[in-house]
Amino acid sequence: MGSFVTVKDVYKRYRMGEVTITASDGVSFEIEKGEFAVIVGSSGAGKTTVLNILGGMDQCDEGTILVDGCEVSRYSPKELTEYRRFDIGFVFQFYNLVQNLTAKENVELATQICREPKDAETALAEVGLAERMDNFPAQLSGGEQQRVSIARALAKNPKLLLCDEPTGALDSDTGKTILKLLQDTCRRDHMTVVVITHNHAITPMADRVITLKNSKVVDVKLNDRPVPVEEIEW
Amino acid sequence: MKSKLVQETLREIWRSRNRFFSILGIVALGVGFFAGVKASCPDMKLTMEQYYEDTALSDVHLVSTYGFNDNDLAAIRQDRDIRAMTPGYSVDAFVDVGDRADTIVKVLSLDAQTLNSADALNKPVLQEGRLPEKAGECVVEKNIHSPEEFQIGNTVKLIAGKEDEDIKDTLSQDTFTIVGIVESPQYISFDRGKTQIGDGEIDTFMMVPAEDFKLDVYTDVYLTLHSTQGLSPFEQPYKDEVGLAVKRFEQIADTREEERYDEVVAEARENLDDAKQELADGEQQQSTELADAQKKIDDAQAELSNGRAELEKSRNEYNSQIAEAQKELDDAQQALADGQAKYEAGLAEYEAGLRQYGDGMEEYRKGAADFEAQEPAALEKLHGLEQQRDALEKQVEDGQAQVSAGRKLVAGVNGVVDGFANQFVPALSYLPPDVKNVIDASAALDALAPAGTPSIKALLQSYVTTDPAADPGGKAAQKGQLAAVLSGVSSAIDAQEEQLATAKEGLAQLKQGIADGYAQLDAAQQKLDESKRTLDDTKARLDAAKQALDGTKEQLDGAAAEIDSGRAEFAAQKKTGGKALAAAEDRLADGQEALDQARADYDAGKRESDQKLEDARKEIADGEAKLADVQKPVWYVWDRDDNPGYSSYQDDAEKVDAVAQVFPVFFILVAALVCLTTMTRMVEEQRTQIGTLKALGYSSHTIMGKYLWYAIAASLIGSIVGLLVGFTLFPTTIIHAYQIRYFMPEPITPFRWDYAVWCTVVAILVTGLSAWAAGYAELKEQPAQLMRPKSPPSGKRVLLEKWTWLWSKLNFTQKVTVRNLFRYKKRVLMTIVGIAGCTALMLTGFGLQYSVGAIVPKQFGEIFIYDAMGAMSTDITPEETETVRQQISGTPGVANDMMILYQGMDAAAGKNKASVTAFVPEDPDGLGDYVTLRTREEHTPLSLGGDGAVVNEKLAKLLGLKTGSVFTLEDADGKQAQVRVSGITENYAMNYVYMSPAYYEQVFGAAPVVNTFMFNTEDGADLSRLSETILRYDNIQGISYAESSVTQFSDIADSLGSIVLVLIMSAGLLAFIVMYNLVNINVTERIRELATIKVLGFYDKEVSAYIYRENNISAVIGMLAGLVGGVFLEKFVIQTAEVDIVMFAPEIPWTAFLYAGALTMAFTCIVNFVLHFKLKKIDMVESMKSIE
Secondary structure, three states, X not given: OOOOEEEEEEEEEEEEOOEXXXXXXXXXXXXXXXXXXXEXXXXXXXXXXXXXXXXXXXOOOEEEEEEOOEEHHHOOHHHHHHHHHHHEEEEOOOOOOOOOOXXXXXXXXXXXXXXXXXXXXXXXXXXXXXXXXXXXXXXXXXXXXXXXXXXXHHOOOOOEEEEEOOOOOOOHHHHHHHHHHHHHHHHHHOOEEEEEEOOHHHHHHOOEEEEEEOOEEEEEEEOOOOOOHHHOOO | OHHHHXXXXXXXHHHOHXXXXXXXXXXXXXXXXXXXHHHHHHHHHHHHHHHHHHHOOOOEEEEEEEEEOHHHXXXXXOOOOEEEEEEEOEEEEEEXXXXXXXXXXXXXXXXXXXXXXXXXXXXXXXXXXXXXXXXXXXXXXXXXXXXXXXXXXXXXXXXXXXXXXXXXXOEOOOEEEEEEEEEOOOOOOOXXXXXXXXXXXXXXXXXXXXXXXXXXXXXXXXXXXXXXXXXXXOOHHHHHHHHHHHHHHHHHHHHHXXXXXXXXXXXXXXXXXXXXXXXXXXXXXXXXXXXXXXXXXXXXXHHHHHHHHHHHHHHHHHHHHHHHHHXXXXXXXXXXHHHHHHHHHHHHHHHHHHHHHHHHHHHHHHHHHHHHHHHHHHHHHHHHHHHHHHHHHXXXXXXXXHHHHHHHHHHHHHHHHHHXXXXXXXXXXXXXXXXXXXXXXXXXXXXXXXXXXXXXXXXXXXXHXXXXXXXXXXXXXXXXXXXXXXXXXXXXXXXXXXXXXXXXHHHHHHHHHHHHHHHHHHHHHHHHHHHHHHHHHHHHHHHHHHHHHHHHXXXXXXXXXXXXXXXXXXXXXHHHHHHHHHHHHHHHHHHHHHHHHHHHHHHHXXXXXXXXXXXXXXXXXXXXXXXXXXXXXXXXXXXXXXXXXXXHHHHHHHXXXXXXXXXXXXXXXXXXXXXXXXXXXXXXXXXXXXXXXXXXXXXXXXXXXXXXXXXXXXXXXXXXXXXXXXXXXXXHHHHHHHHOOOOOOOOOOOOOHHHHHHHHHHHHHHXXXXXXXXXXXXXXXXXXXXXXXXXXXXXXXXXXXXXXXHHHHOOHHHHHHHHXXXXXXXXXXXXXXXXXXXXXXXXXXXXXXXXXXXXXXXXXXXXXXXXXXXXXXXXXXXXXXXXXXXXXXXXXXXXXXEEEEEEEEEEEEOOEEEEEEEEEEOOHHHHHHOEOOEOOOOOOEOOOOOOOEEEEHHHHHHHOOOOOOEEEEEOOXXXXXXXXXXXXXXXXXXXXXXXXXXXXXXXXXXXXXXXXXXXXXXXXXXXXXXXXXXXXXXXXXXXXXXXXXXXXXXXXXXXXXXXXXXXHHHHHHHHHXXXXXXXXXXXXXXXXXXXXXXXXXXXXXXXXXXXXXXXXXXXXXXXXXXXHHHHHHHHHHHHHHOOOOEOOOXXXXXXXXXXXXXHHHHHHHHHHHHHHHHHHOOOHHHHHOXXX
16 A cells, blocks of 8 residues: 555656657655645756646656556546546646636636535635635735635645645745645645645645655655744745 | 847747738738739729730621622721721521521621731631631531531531522522631620521521622621720720710711612612513513414414324224124134033033042942941851750750650550559569560659659559559559659650740741841842942943043133134234324324423413513512612611620629629728737737837837737738739639620739739738737836736626626526626627628628529519510501501410510609610500519509609619609600609619500600510410511511520529629638637637636536637627628628619528528537637646746
């Protein structure tokens, strides 16, 4: 019995004309259920590739990806869509809210397509936006938009919450509240959360820190005693 | 620095090549369509112009009813404007093809010598083969009416058009060999003009060398003018020049008509005088010649009578001799016949005897055979009987002997008994031998004694040995016993004897039978022998008779031979005599014949000369009459308008131009709209980049330059491509469509610089301006603002949400769709406008097709319901009119007919003028059988009363008339009348003013004089035969069937149909491009949103549906708007495209709506289909990018 998420010897190459770029070069790591994992690396280290592959947005060329016992790496495009639909919650750096929908409707956009979703209003209440659910994204601050985005991801009751630089577009205070929200969700709901970031400052709060460099995993560190978000500074 | 931007521009083009090409494509389509359709009319005209130029089509065509003599030609040549002049010949004739001669051909002369000179006019265009080089050759035209026999190498036989004429009066021969197939610029349509022969319609033409014409005068004169050189024949300057020329030639005509008349009259007078002199001479000659001939005949008659009397005498003599000899022969013959008959009877008798003998013989033989066959059996039977007889005889003898012996024995015994009644012997040995013998023999009697009887011998022995004395009683008893026994024996013997007697009797019978049998046999034999003898006697008798007959036969044969020789002699003599007589007779007959011939000759000669004289007299009389009645020649001066097809070709070309007024402009507009949207989007997309460049210090101009160049490059290349394709494609397609109706060369489609330049300029301006406008809006902002992403239009609640009842009914995705539609309203509006435009175009196209297509069935199926119309001669007298009326009514196949006044007039009201036809039926109430007068919309019937005229709708529109309006009507003589409109009738082709005779008289002050008749045919009438019949009547100028008009108008509808098809296809293509382009922009603009929902796990179908819904709604709204707008567009186009003489049916059928709507939706579906794949390809990574 392996871990909740197992990534093993994953290779991903892109052909750009005559040049082949190896974006993932034998990446292997594991994440346990309910862990708060951070994948950290500088720009071009291959974080996004890992995220894409793990999020079912792309397929790897070689290697195995197991999520909750399912071999995602062997999924067909159709199965990948279903994987994204039912198993993955995704939080974008730029929130990616549909401008033309209210906060609640943005959450509903996700809930209407999956099985056993959370109630949209509950999800929004959980991220502390019960009051703002009828506002359009343009009427919300960045942090609020990101919270809507998180609510949208969580409302699906995913197996895995993937967050792509969730604080990238936010100031540090707002960023912290977002991270706190993610960490709380992880602890409270035993949600497996994977945060991808270039920001090393975040690593102390994670249960597991996976460091990527030059498309390879250079370090996997388990943190016995994660630091609460409030104590982190950047 | 600049080069960097150029490079950047080029790279930008490459990067966004889809967009670039879509701008390029839409510009190409818009410009190509606009320029192409615009160029179609000039190209059509140019093509025909060039054709006319190449073939040197005459400007003016002169025809004279007398033909042109040298004086006429000289007079025409006086005109200094003549550039080239060619006189020629022509005649209308039938082509003899097998059993039918119903093809009418116009035979034109072809002057081979001048054909290559500068003067050659109306040069035929060789399609196949070669031109005629010597007499007897011809070239022909192949069209749908040409007979199949019109093939190179075949010969054509011509028949004169009128029955009393001979084609050889006109042509030196009537048979021509086809050496080539040609077309002529004189005939560009299928119409070959009218004729006065056959059914009145010329079917085809042929050209023969001019030297094959035998006419003294030219029939036609063709000429071109200096003043028209270089002018387009379809433009007004040309028409003006030709109009002037026509007037000049008409003046020449007036003079020459007069002079020619005088010439003709003088010539005729002279001829008449000569003829009269000749007649007098002839009369004199006739009387002397006839007297001579009569005398000769009388002499011959006398001679002949003598000969005839002599012949009669010898014939009588001969006849009596013959009769005598004949009688003698007949007697001998009779005797012979009698002998013969007798002989025949004897022979018959003999033969009967012989047959009888044969029968007897046969019978005898049969009897003998029977006898022989039966004899052995009979004999055997007899022998059997004899044997029986012998046995019986022996039996009887034996019986007899037995009886006798018995009796003797009984007697002996009795003797013994008696002897020993008192005696005895002690022992038998004592008995005397005789007694002993008797006793021994008595044993034989035991057999006769009854059974149980003691043996007689024993009894006797005992008896004889018994001593009577000793035993008297015993002795007596023994004696009694013996007596009894003996008595029994005796009776037995008696019985035996009796039996014997019976046997004897049987025997006697048997014997008698045998004797009879033999006797019978003998008798039979005897009888046979006797019949044999009789037969032999008969035979002998017959042989004797035969001999006698043979003798007779010989005698008869001798007699017959004698008769034959006698007869031969008689025949020989008779023949000799007969021959002599016949010879004499022949001589007489010859004489008679000669006499008869002489008499016949005399009569014939007399008749002939009488006839000749009579003819001469009649001719003189005719000549006198004709001279008195001689008509002035009439010259017709025709310009190209009288060439079939010329005017309609111009009309058609201009109709295309009318269509080009509206459609292409619309195309350009839609194209501009799309360009504007696309460019705006492009500039918006590059906002950040613009900001960066601006921040870097580039001037607004430089930055703007990139977009301007981008737009200009796209529109310039698009224009060039569009022009190159459009200038060829559209004119070619349209001209090819018209080639169905016209004989014309391949289209000439030059690159038209004027159109090209201003189309391109407009295209560049439109795209450039939209680029500039978009760029200007952005560049106004500060770099800092530009660097930041333009906040996307924020979500807004739409008005609809206020209507909570409906809003709550919508499901989530429907809500999104509604919000999105309102959010991107500019683009949605564009889509709607674009689609609406295209739908409107398609609706117009389909509507136009109907409007034009409906003309024929409506005009000729509902309005003009007469079958044919014919014109009468212009100078017809009322009496002649009456004759024509009766003839027409009496023509088989004509169901009903009516005379009308049918005359071209000019109508005017205020400044508006129109050419109309005045239509005055003799019987306004009966007009309904020929023409339907009704309002178009309600079909309310209109009647012709005394209070005004009914005019057609188009005329009312042209002149701005309403019921009750008054307009001026001017006839050809310049007489004017004020006419009040009493009704406006439905009508599609030409303009008509219908008046009752009463009203006509009221306004013109004179009763109408009918000049035209119209009629309906009976069902199944043979039209060409009918018109042949009618054209043979006097004073009929021509006849035309509604059917041929139908064909003509159908052609128009067909050719317009293909233009409309081009329109519809282009509009459809435009719709597709517009929608694709706008949808494409929509997708690009929302790519992040789409990528996001993909990441959220939307299936491909769901992602497509997300966009489709918006798309489809825009399309449906656009379509509906287009259908509404199309109604107006169609009305507008129809008004623009209509020519003065035609009204298009203004209704739009529901099918047009259906087709236009369905096509729009079909294009929407195609766009959606293409879009699906595009959406499928969207990379989810897009969702991760930062907002630029």
